[in-house]
Amino acid sequence: MRIALTGEALIDFTASEAGTLAFLGHEGGSPLNTAVACARLGQPTGFLTQLSTDLFGERLMGFLERNGVDTSFILRSNAPSTLAFVERTPQTNRYAFYTRGSADATWAPEPLPQLPAECRFLHFGSISLLQDPAATRIADLIAANAGRCVIVFDPNVRPSLIADMATYRTRASSWFAMADLVKLSDEDAELLAPGKPVEALAADCLAAGARAVIVTRGGDGATLWRTGHEALTVAAPRVKVVDTIGAGDTFTAGLSVSLLAHGVERPEQLNALGDEAWKEVMRFAATAAALNCTREGADPPTLEAVHAALAQEDNGAVASRF
Template sequence: MILCAGESLIDMVPEGAHYRPLPGGAVYNTAIALGRIGAPTGYLWPISRDGFGEMLLRPLAEANVDTGLCPRSDRLTTLAFVTLTGGEARYAFYDEGSAGRMLAPEDLPEIPESVSALFVGGISLVPDPCGAAIEALVERLHPRVPVMLDPNIRPFFISDETAYRARLERLLARADLVKLSGDDLEWLMPRASFEEAAAAILAKGAKVVLQTGGSAGARAHWQGAPLDAPATRVEVADTIGAGDTFNAGVLAALHRSGALSRDGMADLTPETLLQALTLGTRAAAITVSRPGANPPWQHELDALPA
């Protein structure tokens, strides 16, 4: 089972003069996408007992995502008000004292042996105590399972840049797969090219650094020559959840090939990695073709032209 640990929230998406509440959150979106395309998936994050918490649980259940590790909380659900500019999403978070924000390392449950990989990232890495909890989970699991990290950096959410950079450095040293967008790179290593950044991260121990570029497709930097997968051409509604869905496609493809294990990551082949990139870009294309974070089901991927 692929365990996704990190934020869920409600995206308040503009709809005319009003806002429409939609379940979201970077790590939550990846869990939903994994479940919809048939990968065995678990989710770990506190879920509020408020009405928004129930709204978050419903898509997880529909996608067959295991929520047995999710503690329930009387604290409120995080809200993210979305502004769309040219299809690009920007966010304002209402998060102080929320159910997820207050997750502490001592609140982490025992992780079953059925967990075979861990995915973390997003804003859950930024504040404490939840950032410390996710870091503690990575520290606990990375000796036995592959870890994928997508920092999905939101600069306006970071109040202590020094502490956050230090946490990312520690996490990068424990990640097997790292995904970076152009925005992530600009904040993380502002004077570096993607090639330079990837080389630096690979030197820390990662097996693959995934570079996403929207309509430019995706590239994998690893021990061999870089591999590229083109973007699938669609009419873009907005980009909410695109990178999260890409992550799910990559993880699902690696799981299906048997590569999502300690031994499998050590023996990656170009064919396996290219299949993962391709599923990631195809899945993301369906997500951007419709409003909000609404990842595809497997039957929708099957119907997409080759």
Template sequence: MLLSCGDALIDFLPSKTADGREALTPAVGGSCLNIAIGSARLDVPTGFVGGISTDTFGRMIADHAAASGVDLRRATRSNRQATLAFARVTGTETQYAFYDADTASRNWTYRRDAVALDGVTCVHTGSTTLVHDKGAAETLALIEDARPNVTISLDPNCRPNLVKDKDAYRARMLAFCGNADIVKMSDVDFAYLFGDEAHAARAETLLSGGASLVVITRGNDGACAWHRKAGPIAAEAPVVNVVDTIGAGDSFQAALLAALHRLDRIAQPQLRDVSAAELTRALSFACKCAAFTCTRPGADPPRSRELPADYW
């Protein structure tokens, strides 16, 4: 099983009324929940760990996750309000304004008795949960318990508008990278954290620090990756009619983890020995799933039955 630990929220996405006025449409989101949904839709047994409200929006979140086959037994339900995010698309990037004070997600607490790790092969985390001290500390406690036997996947999915102290945040992300087997980030996140540093140079630093696989996504330019044993790998992104890019990075990560699961390369020992051919196949599949997500509005990753046979 894959467990995705982190944020679950409601995105308010730009839309239009029938008479052409600006409007906002609510949709279930949150990077870590999106990844749980994306991997479950690709037939990977997946659970979500984090706080989900019992309010109207929280019920929307829970119903949406359950409809995609995500196991919510390890999630914590509370009567605190749901996190809300208002999205604005600028070019190929989506910017967010978050309303996250005293929410169910923000107040999630890791309890060992509620998060069974038996049968778990991978724990994924990242995004807004790691911005705040409490969320980062609770997530780190889970990772420390899981780390000896479970693959740790990280996508910082940086949200600069939530960061108060960039140096402290960068140090925190480096610490989480040091505990991760798989580190994935977009080129935009990379630039925020590491400036003009060469991708390959930072990848080598992360690999020498303990990671097995480092992946940088580059939008229309596909993805590049570095593996401790297999070396550098690249995959192209297919050309599609882009409706919006919301959730594309999450869809990529879900598909990458699903592909490694399908190849039986997700567990720590198998991940360390993955071949260049297997990684190329996994990265190509992830790029295709991300592109597919861009063809429809919102964070709506594909189900296996929707994908053409040649995607895999």
């Protein structure tokens, strides 16, 4: 296991037609999507959570296993699975979550699991941080692996689940301080710091202790900030978008997979990575996310598909010069 993820696993029910109550179920949850994406992108990946023994939990376990994710750290419970209902709008997606007392929200391993020595990246974030006991045990797991693994934080803010946004923003500052790499969307940034320039929020994250901050802007690409460096921006590939669910999760997975390919295995190596290498990392992540958007639901691409898309883009760039 080179990459580990912890957090929720749920069933996304997406509205199939506007104005109806017809929904189509997909395995989901931000950490689960990212875990599957990491595995499809060729890195040994493990998932730390608790799944229900109900019919949805069985589907989630089977889905992880079919995608090559290590499930040996997953606990089981007779608590219900988390369910999420998603309605697409022209600009974004609206969510309704059913999480209280669910199996993943009550994850409380004792003692904490010991990650294998070869694990180099540990991801946390999303709605798993909104309920105890899971939120506290996740924080304990991150603290136990600080300095040994590259800690990746994706807030994946879901305002419909947050009763007190002011308190949430204060808590988010502590999560930023636990992370080496922070990835957030422009929507996350606006919810966390309304009216504040994105670069100012990135500076706050760096001041809290993060080594690198990346903000994604959908089809407008992504920007990286590091202390002592100019901001770096990469464009997003142009694709026919079918669905944006899972795009941000696939981008996050692409970052870790590509950073490993560039030899980053410890937190301090994020600082040593040069501009051109960072551009390659973000371009890889953006291409993986774009390919995910060409299919219904969260459906991350394989490593081969990303390499083929990058090669096609490079060939097109060369041809356009002549």
